Amino acid sequence: MTSYIPVSLRQQVVHRAEEKYEYCRIHQNFSTYTHEIDHVLAVKHGGETISENLVLSCLPCNRRKGSDLTSIDPFTGEITPLFNPRLQTWTDHFTLVDDHILGITPSGRTTVFLLKFNEPTRLQIRQVLISQKLYP
Numbered sequence: 001m002t003s004y005i006p007v008s009l010r011q012q013v014v015h016r017a018e019e020k021y022e023y024c025r026i027h028q029n030f031s032t033y034t035h036e037i038d039h040v041l042a043v044k045h046g047g048e049t050i051s052e053n054l055v056l057s058c059l060p061c062n063r064r065k066g067s068d069l070t071s072i073d074p075f076t077g078e079i080t081p082l083f084n085p086r087l088q089t090w091t092d093h094f095t096l097v098d099d100h101i102l103g104i105t106p107s108g109r110t111t112v113f114l115l116k117f118n119e120p121t122r123l124q125i126r127q128v129l130i131s132q133k134l135y136p
Contacts, residue, residue, distance in 0.1 A: 003039070003043045003049045003078075004049070005037050005049055005054070007059055009049070009050075009051060009054070010035075012051055013037050013051065013054045014028075014035065014056055016051075016056075017033070017055070017056035019056070020056070020136070021035065021056055021057055021058040021061060022055040022056050022057065022085035023055070023057055023058070023061040023065070023083070023085065023111065023117075024058060024061055024101065024113055024115065024117055024122070025090065025101075025135070025136040026058055026061075026118065026125065026126075026129070026135070027134070027135075028056075030125070030129055030134065031058055031059075032059075033058065033059040034059075034133075035056050035057070035058065036056075036058070036059060036062045037054050037055070037056065037057070038054065038055050038057035038062050038065065039053055039054060039060075039067075040054070040055055040069035040084055040085070040086055041051050041053055041069065042066075042069075043067070044067055045067060052086055052088075053086065055085045055086065057097075059117070060116070060122070061115045064114060064115045064116060065082065065114065065115060068082065068083060068114065069081060069082060070110070071110045071111075071113060071114040072110065072113070073106045073107075073109050073110045073113075073125055074109055074110070074113045075109055076106065078106070080106045080107060080109075080110040081107055081110070082107060082110060082111045082114065083107045083108060083110075083111040084107075088107070091109035092104075092105065092113070093105045093107055094108045094111075094112070096136065098130075099123050099126045099127045099130055100118050100123070101117040101118060101126075103106050105117075
């Protein structure tokens with residue numbers, strides 16, 4: 001189920017995120033695809049189309065996350081909530097080592113695993129941006 005998001009609300013989400021995707025932190029200017037607004041808690045799960053439930057997401061992250069709220073922590077094998085950019089701070093859950101985003105909490109590891117932050121194409125993009133001091 002999709003939900004109409006008014007232009008003013010879209011602009012608010014983009015501005016709050018400083019045009020960076022709130023999961024992988026790539027700036028919109030360096031993405032092949034236009035940013036998308038994602039419901040943290042999907043509409044089909046009762047999520048509302050309000051600022052507190054919306055994040056800026058790149059196409060790969062948004063497609064992989066879908067309406068998921070959890071996945072499997074690859075370290076423990078436990079079902080674990082995904083990182084929530086509205087309630088949590090990125091640097092509390094992730095760290096950047098060279099060009100790799102590493103999860104440092106169960107939610108961080110699970111999000112890295114599900115959203116595939118470190119697949120080869122994404123690493124290549126991050127390498128170029130880091131070398132030009134454009135990431136994060």
